[in-house]
Amino acid sequence: MAQLIWNGLFVGSFYALVALGYSMVYGIIKLLNFAHGDLYMLGAFSGFAMLGALGGFVPSTSLLSLFVVLVMTMLATGLGGVALERVAYRPLRGAPRLSLLITAVGASFALEYGVRIVAGPNPRVYPVRLDGTAVEVLGAKITVQQLVLMVIAAGLMVALNALVTRSRQGRAMRAIALDPKACLLMGVNVDAVISRTFFIGSALAGAAGVMSGAYYGKIDFLMGFIIGLKAFTAAVIGGIGNMKGTMLGGLVLGLLESFGTDWLGGQWRDVFAFGFLILFLTVRPTGLLGERVTERV
Amino acid sequence: MESRRLGWAGLMTALLAPFVIATPYAMNVMTSAVIFVMLAVGLNIVVGYCGLLDLGFAAFLAVGAYTGGVLATELKVPLLATVPVVIVVTVVAGVVIGGPTLRLRSDYLAIVTLGFGEIIRIVASNLDMTGGPSGIYGIPGLFGDTLSDPVVFYYTAVLIVSVAVLFAARLGRSRIGRAWRFVREDEDAAEASGIHTYRVKLAAYVAGAVWGGLAGVLFAGQLSAISPASFTFLQSALVLMAVVLGGMGSTPGVVVGAVVISLLPELLRGLADYRYFVFGVLLIVVMLLRPQGLWPHRSREPGYTAARSTPGAPGAPAKEEE
Numbered sequence: 001m002a003q004l005i006w007n008g009l010f011v012g013s014f015y016a017l018v019a020l021g022y023s024m025v026y027g028i029i030k031l032l033n034f035a036h037g038d039l040y041m042l043g044a045f046s047g048f049a050m051l052g053a054l055g056g057f058v059p060s061t062s063l064l065s066l067f068v069v070l071v072m073t074m075l076a077t078g079l080g081g082v083a084l085e086r087v088a089y090r091p092l093r094g095a096p097r098l099s100l101l102i103t104a105v106g107a108s109f110a111l112e113y114g115v116r117i118v119a120g121p122n123p124r125v126y127p128v129r130l131d132g133t134a135v136e137v138l139g140a141k142i143t144v145q146q147l148v149l150m151v152i153a154a155g156l157m158v159a160l161n162a163l164v165t166r167s168r169q170g171r172a173m174r175a176i177a178l179d180p181k182a183c184l185l186m187g188v189n190v191d192a193v194i195s196r197t198f199f200i201g202s203a204l205a206g207a208a209g210v211m212s213g214a215y216y217g218k219i220d221f222l223m224g225f226i227i228g229l230k231a232f233t234a235a236v237i238g239g240i241g242n243m244k245g246t247m248l249g250g251l252v253l254g255l256l257e258s259f260g261t262d263w264l265g266g267q268w269r270d271v272f273a274f275g276f277l278i279l280f281l282t283v284r285p286t287g288l289l290g291e292r293v294t295e296r297v
Numbered sequence: 298m299e300s301r302r303l304g305w306a307g308l309m310t311a312l313l314a315p316f317v318i319a320t321p322y323a324m325n326v327m328t329s330a331v332i333f334v335m336l337a338v339g340l341n342i343v344v345g346y347c348g349l350l351d352l353g354f355a356a357f358l359a360v361g362a363y364t365g366g367v368l369a370t371e372l373k374v375p376l377l378a379t380v381p382v383v384i385v386v387t388v389v390a391g392v393v394i395g396g397p398t399l400r401l402r403s404d405y406l407a408i409v410t411l412g413f414g415e416i417i418r419i420v421a422s423n424l425d426m427t428g429g430p431s432g433i434y435g436i437p438g439l440f441g442d443t444l445s446d447p448v449v450f451y452y453t454a455v456l457i458v459s460v461a462v463l464f465a466a467r468l469g470r471s472r473i474g475r476a477w478r479f480v481r482e483d484e485d486a487a488e489a490s491g492i493h494t495y496r497v498k499l500a501a502y503v504a505g506a507v508w509g510g511l512a513g514v515l516f517a518g519q520l521s522a523i524s525p526a527s528f529t530f531l532q533s534a535l536v537l538m539a540v541v542l543g544g545m546g547s548t549p550g551v552v553v554g555a556v557v558i559s560l561l562p563e564l565l566r567g568l569a570d571y572r573y574f575v576f577g578v579l580l581i582v583v584m585l586l587r588p589q590g591l592w593p594h595r596s597r598e599p600g601y602t603a604a605r606s607t608p609g610a611p612g613a614p615a616k617e618e619e
Contacts, residue, residue, distance in 0.1 A: 106580025
């Protein structure tokens with residue numbers, strides 16, 4: 001029981017980290033960034049490449065070098081996200097939502113198969129593997145590495161929350177989410193703020209990618225698809241566009257999956273998650289912490 | 298009518314093609330293209346006419362193929378005999394998934410349909426009835442085992458698909474088709490002018506499901522073996538690509554788009570590794586440069602309706618903007 005809860009929270013914190021980027025972008029420009037999961041994949045691969053390059057200099061890759069790689073990857077995927085927004089999404093601002101979504105699907109394909117061309121179709125094994133001895137806490141086996149990863153995830157989320165609620169930048173983001181046109185009139189550089197939002201969201205996804213690569217040890221070019229779906233599910237459960245709700249949704253989804261796997265078996269895990277999403281949307285379309293959206297005609 | 302002449306020209310090309318080249322490989326490719334046209338026309342009802350982005354369309358292909366396949370192998374009946382059951386099952390599937398989700402707005406719907414596609418695929422690879430990951434094999438042909446000549450199959454497929462295309466096009470010009478386009482252009486305005494948007498959207502979704510299911514039966518008949526690997530997101534995305542490339546809502550465009558999408562990989566065999574990358578980039582480029590697709594739908598409706606209705610009659614359908 002305690003083990004199930006712990007596993008759920010651990011996986012859930014990954015989901016939450018990826019879901020935040022989804023939620024931020026959705027909150028600010030109402031775009032489902034379909035390629036978000038692939039930025040996570042991109043993060044895992046660029047982390048892989050950097051660790052490989054580092055391995056030439058440092059013989060034993062430690063937790064510290066992993067941390068350096070994490071930061072560098074966040075920068076790289078963040079820039080990737082900004083580039084994506086610039087090329088694929090910005091020219092279509094103001095176009096029908098459908099064409100934007102289709103562009104996002106195209107971007108997702110281009111990223112997946114672009115990485116496939118560069119890195120090859122076979123799964124890669126991460127050079128570092130975080131897999132340590134377990135400590136028993138309340139009947140659950142917890143490894144130090146799991147704890148470290150969760151602390152990093154939690155730290156990133158706390159930092160993001162502070163950024164959004166406290167800083168000038170965060171205020172601009174929230175203002176654009178409310179009314180982009182009015183922001184433009186009030187002298188907010190809307191394009192720049194949207195770019196930065198993409199940067200932050202993609203950087204978080206990249207961080208999650210490196211962390212999961214280091215933890216699970218195996219990466220492949222299609223790994224972003226399913227986690228993108230899961231992250232979206234998490235964001236919807238918590239209330240898309242709402243930071244705290246999204247984090248909560250990630251944890252809830254992780255717990256649900258952990259228990260679902262225990263009851264039904266691993267092969268039904270995804271069915272369980274998506275089935276729950278459909279069920280949940282019919283009952284509460286705005287999520288746990290989302291407020292009701294009034295449609296203006 | 299220009300489009301009618303075009304339709305005949307397309308049908309003649311399809312009918313004459315086996316006289317030009319009839320190697321088993323070519324017949325196989327052409328049959329696949331015809332089935333793909335069926336799929337694209339079905340998705341066009343959902344995405345093109347009604348503006349509901351469905352990212353899990355392969356689910357209905359799977360539902361149709363599995364229903365037909367299981368019935369045909371269990372009861373030893375020809376595939377064509379399973380068609381009524383397939384239609385019923387796909388309608389049920391369409392209502393079950395569309396019922397709760399069509400109240401949602403476009404992007405939620407997109408993800409939910411994507412999740413639905415995954416659910417169907419995972420369920421198919423985990424159930425005993427569907428043969429698990431290895432799928433079902435030894436499915437008898439459309440008319441039973443006796444007639445399994447690829448040329449006969451091809452002509453049957455062409456016949457069925459042309460009827461389906463014609464029917465879809467006529468559906469698009471009918472009263473409900475106009476309602477679909479109105480919902481696509483402005484859902485709130487449609488609701489305000491008395492269209493029951495939910496029911497109209499559900500109708501589009503179910504119609505798309507039936508087209509997809511019938512394509513599934515043809516698919517099962519062509520390959521005589523099906524497995525969950527045929528119904529991935531990739532398949533859904535390719536069908537969507539055909540619809541977008543051709544021009545959403547335009548029947549000739551979508552047919553051309555489907556033929557291009559299904560033949561292109563065969564023509565570009567050398568580029569195999571770059572294929573899907575090119576697809577992705579192409580989707581973006583088409584959306585950026587030609588958001589309406591290569592062969593967009595041109596509305597001739599205001600003139601068309603004006604010719605039929607008495608001038609100045611009240612209650613004439615709202616003018617459609619393209």
